[in-house]
Amino acid sequence: MKSAIVTGASSGIGLQVSIKLIELGYKVYGFARDFAKTSYDNPLFIKVSCDITDTNELTKNIKEIKKQEKEIFILVNNAGVGYFGPHEQINPKQIESMVKTNIQAPLIITHLLLRELKKTKGFIVNISSITAKKSSTYGCAYAATKAALSHFSTSLFDEVRKSGVKIIAIHPDITKTPFYEHLDFKEAELPESYITPECVANALETVLSQRDGTIMSEITLRPQRHMIARKK
Numbered sequence: 001m002k003s004a005i006v007t008g009a010s011s012g013i014g015l016q017v018s019i020k021l022i023e024l025g026y027k028v029y030g031f032a033r034d035f036a037k038t039s040y041d042n043p044l045f046i047k048v049s050c051d052i053t054d055t056n057e058l059t060k061n062i063k064e065i066k067k068q069e070k071e072i073f074i075l076v077n078n079a080g081v082g083y084f085g086p087h088e089q090i091n092p093k094q095i096e097s098m099v100k101t102n103i104q105a106p107l108i109i110t111h112l113l114l115r116e117l118k119k120t121k122g123f124i125v126n127i128s129s130i131t132a133k134k135s136s137t138y139g140c141a142y143a144a145t146k147a148a149l150s151h152f153s154t155s156l157f158d159e160v161r162k163s164g165v166k167i168i169a170i171h172p173d174i175t176k177t178p179f180y181e182h183l184d185f186k187e188a189e190l191p192e193s194y195i196t197p198e199c200v201a202n203a204l205e206t207v208l209s210q211r212d213g214t215i216m217s218e219i220t221l222r223p224q225r226h227m228i229a230r231k232k
């Protein structure tokens with residue numbers, strides 16, 4: 001059985017991507033700090049409690065999986081954190097958290113798994129953000145980390161394409177997930193003003209369904225209407 005590794009798998013996009021991959025016949029190793037609120041249970045969903053910003057802990061867990069699995073076929077770098085506001089109001093710890101989670105961890109995990117993915121001619125899917133593609137005056141540090149992830153995807157694709165590894169960047173716009181729990185805004189009420197984690201999971205399924213030799217290297221998902229809701 002082919003296996004996949006998904007970060008940020010306890011909720012939101014990461015959880016739905018994990019469920020979709022299991023439906024498609026993969027064993028999924030889901031990484032997250034805490035699965036206490038994750039009700040989904042399946043013998044093919046292996047929960048790995050891990051702080052991916054801790055390089056030693058992350059490396060140890062990836063090495064253990066590599067020992068157990070001969071066919072690692074998909075890596076989904078999904079875990080992300082965002083803090084928003086004028087840049088002078090974002091504190092250094094928040095900046096550090098975004099850099100470590102959004103770009104440092106994906107770079108390290110990809111490094112640890114790239115040889116295995118070359119052997120299986122597998123997929124690396126980086127869940128970036130619409131903010132990577134435009135100016136973001138209320139979250140420039142977050143946008144910078146996501147732009148870095150998208151640029152990494154483009155460059156790595158050119159580096160490894162001859163090996164058969166497929167690199168994809170997905171750019172979701174505002175998505176109805178717990179991502180906004182600690183922020184002062186969230187998605188609006190109208191269903192057409194946000195996308196869902198299932199939308200991202202379905203996009204990944206579309207990527208995986210392409211004929212061998214055809215790569216959807218970049219996907220942007222946007223709601224029909226551009227709206228947000230400010231929290232009181």
